[in-house]
Amino acid sequence: MDVVWSGDWVAERLGVALEGDGELRELLGLALRRNPKRAHLLVSNVLGKHVPQKPAVVYGAGYGLGERVRALLGAEEARRAVVLGYAETATGLGHAVADGLRDAPYLHSTRRPVAGVAPAGGFEEAHSHATSHLLLPEDPELLAGGAEASTLVLVDDEFSTGNTVLNTIRALHESHPRERYVIVALVDMRSPADRDRLTAFATEIGARVDLVTRAAGTVSLPDGVLERGQALVAEREAEQASPPGQAEQAARAGRA
Template identity: 55%
Template sequence: MTERLDEAVRGVGAVRSEPPVWPGAWVTSRLGVRLVDGDRPVGAGLASMVGLAVRRNPRRAHLLVSAVLGKHVPTDPRLVYGSGLLLGELVRARLRDEAPSVPSGPLKDALAGAPGAAASLRDALREPRPPVDAIVLGYAETATALGHSVADALGGAYYLHSTRRPVPGFAAYGGFEEEHSHATSHLLLPSDPAALDRDVPVVLVDDELSTGQTVLNTISALHALRPRRHYVLAALVDLRGASDRARVDELAARLGTRIDAVSLAGGRVELPDGVLEKGTRIVSELSAAAVPAVGDAALGVARVRLDWPSGVPDGGRHGFLPGHRTALEKDVPRMADAVAAELGEGASRVLVLGFEELMYAPLRLAEALADAFPGLDVRYSTTTRSPVLAVDDPGYAIRTRLAFPAHDDPADGPGERYAYNVAPAASRPPFDRIVFVVDDVGDTQMLAGGLVARLRALAPVVVVTVPSHRGDK
């Protein structure tokens, strides 16, 4: 299989390119939203870490679109995982009260697209380190894989991510509100609640800290259930102002605890007067024009039901232990080979697309696929609930949008879901294979008639089903 793919992808580097335009320039010019650089703990500035788009949300006009998260923008999976490990190293240093010693050059090089830099970043951070005991909580849906990566960097951490999917048989440990979000209900559903009832540091992981209100709500709820001496807020970017940071200090003093924060980049977002009204008007004017044309051709669909390692959860929805991580590491290359076997002849540019909260499993599969077949251009992103305007312009972060119906019988009822930057955009090469990774709860007839049908019009599709973890019930 390796030889066949390597032959098929010779010359894949000779793709079209476009002038380097910051993917936030369009929003800045029309809405007046501006980013101001702040701290650079690992050498990367805020504008290199994020672009901008316009939300379809009356409460918040802009969306920061991460260049390293792999949610809305298909990204080299080694950059995504390496960035998460890098954030985890900052957390490790803070937990151990040490000065951070992390590589900064590879991240800047990887963000600039330097060949091999993403793998170098990831590899430098995978060297064995002494394990650190902690509880790591990631926020659904955006930061579920990021939280996993931070926990991986700590080595000895228990990981749990919040979820918006109630699961029969699991009682909620706690809940909190993400007030600016389009879908605000979060649940914590650990299979073993005792894993959370320990006085070890708690690390709260999100893609961005905007005001910090979500983490304040979380700490208040968790501390009421089980007081702890130390909390760490970890985010890719920290945009909090002085008053936001003061509220964190006030909460720490009131609870008698310590609250620290780390990020890969800091800064602030400047919003002009009337930005919500301008954003609403732009969405109204451009929504119809933003829908990409998708052909009627129905290309092939292959299916792979992964031989997932026994006893290993598909993610952190109900908890993920260091032992689970060790077992998964051994089997990821084997499972990636099973996926590669279904790509067929002529594959050159492959998107591994995850499913909403299911981000970590597809990330690790995409990473293993990229490692095993270095001539294959592998990118990773996931579907989302987040409604965002798409504009096919190099200065805009969300170039195309695929809309499709929810396919996992969500508790909040049916609704639209989205896959961004999957359909071809002007001056960008299309994907010639799409691997969609979904848990068995989401592998339904609604999926086949919705998202998969949309993807089949773009490229041959491989649907990879992961058994959904249902706990030790």
């Protein structure tokens, strides 16, 4: 019996193709997105945010990534690392990664300013519905840089173009430079050009930038996918707004 992939509905209607290693489709599905910039949404099956999942699977996915970062850095450096997660999707994932490093301090970004708390930094997430992020650590020195600065571990659910993470590193490096960054994500969905851009970026800022992910792949988008997606969203919303039975009657009338 064939297993139905959770991205089939969107893939068939928009012509979007998800290609990658063997685990990729177990980790990701596709959804339709009501967004002026993107027609599709990659939906994680292990994040515990959009689709139901066992808590052990959700926590284990992040904790396992954290253990891999610990092995990469070594136990001593891992204890000194600072973990930064992205709001809102990767807040829980970042906590689990920090646990996998063994008691690393953890901070997630926020889109909401807090009266009386001065931001320690900020960055832009260009493709998001709300683009501006703030960093509001309780300890103002948490993100302090310098020659002896600890490694900064940045956690997101997916690494697509890399723009958000690179914007974050660039903004923090200008005010709090450090020698090493580790990017952590469940999936790496970058194009070859974006992979080359990360290498050039590390050289530009003079720091080591490592990447730890669970799976990798690419998304293939046909021409006109955004317009097709917007039309499909409008069609589905019109159906939902119609009285019961009216959408079916309209469909039958159209076939007459």
